[in-house]
Amino acid sequence: MKKILQIAIILIIFANQAFCSYSQENENPSEWGDNTSVFNKGFENQKPVSDNKLNKTIKMLKERSMTKKQKKLQKEVVPLSPSSDMEHLKNFTSEQTDFGQALTVMIPMSAYNEEGRKISPGYYKLSCRKTEENKYILDLSQGTKLILSVEANQTQQDLEQDTISFCNAEIIDNNRIRLVYGSIDLNLVGYLYFK
Numbered sequence: 001m002k003k004i005l006q007i008a009i010i011l012i013i014f015a016n017q018a019f020c021s022y023s024q025e026n027e028n029p030s031e032w033g034d035n036t037s038v039f040n041k042g043f044e045n046q047k048p049v050s051d052n053k054l055n056k057t058i059k060m061l062k063e064r065s066m067t068k069k070q071k072k073l074q075k076e077v078v079p080l081s082p083s084s085d086m087e088h089l090k091n092f093t094s095e096q097t098d099f100g101q102a103l104t105v106m107i108p109m110s111a112y113n114e115e116g117r118k119i120s121p122g123y124y125k126l127s128c129r130k131t132e133e134n135k136y137i138l139d140l141s142q143g144t145k146l147i148l149s150v151e152a153n154q155t156q157q158d159l160e161q162d163t164i165s166f167c168n169a170e171i172i173d174n175n176r177i178r179l180v181y182g183s184i185d186l187n188l189v190g191y192l193y194f195k
Helices: 002-025 033-040 051-065 068-076 082-099
Strands: 103-107 122-130 136-142 145-154 166-171 176-182 187-193
Touching: 103 166, 103 176, 122 176, 136 187, 145 176
Parallel strands: none
Antiparallel strands: 103 122, 122 136, 136 145, 145 187, 166 176, 176 187
16 A cells, blocks of 8 residues: 555656646746736727716616616606705705704605695705795705705694604695694794695
8 A cells, every 4th residue: 555655646746747847848938828918908999988978878877777666756856956055055054043953854755845846755854944024934955955945834833742843744634745843933834745
């Protein structure tokens, strides 16, 4: 048994030396081996891409990956102009000291305000402001972007809430969502509509 093991070890050593000498004779001087042409020519035929073309391609790929329901929801939300966003941002920061901070509310379904502007279901910051005509407006925003404004009426009734500052959106009948906003100074009620 020992002789067979010794013979096998000697054969392995000689075979290894023979393989090494064969590979050294056929060795390419390059460190990458025989495939250097692939590495050197990989970027030869590339053309520069403009930002416009890149943005169009990204938009096309996003649209392709969206479902029909997502595309429909995206069409429903009509963004406001940048100037109204900046105006809302100024109001948003200055009005916070008057009526308290913006609170988060969840809109349960697609709805629209009295002017017909649509809003998708989701989470929004609800804040209030007072206009020059002494009317109250509830603003629904995401980040600093104003999504929708709803006229609100001040109410004296107790809205049965546990906290001092609160907001809520609840479906009250077959076509209305009641938005409630409350703070130490005032309680407001506004309505969204759905079909």
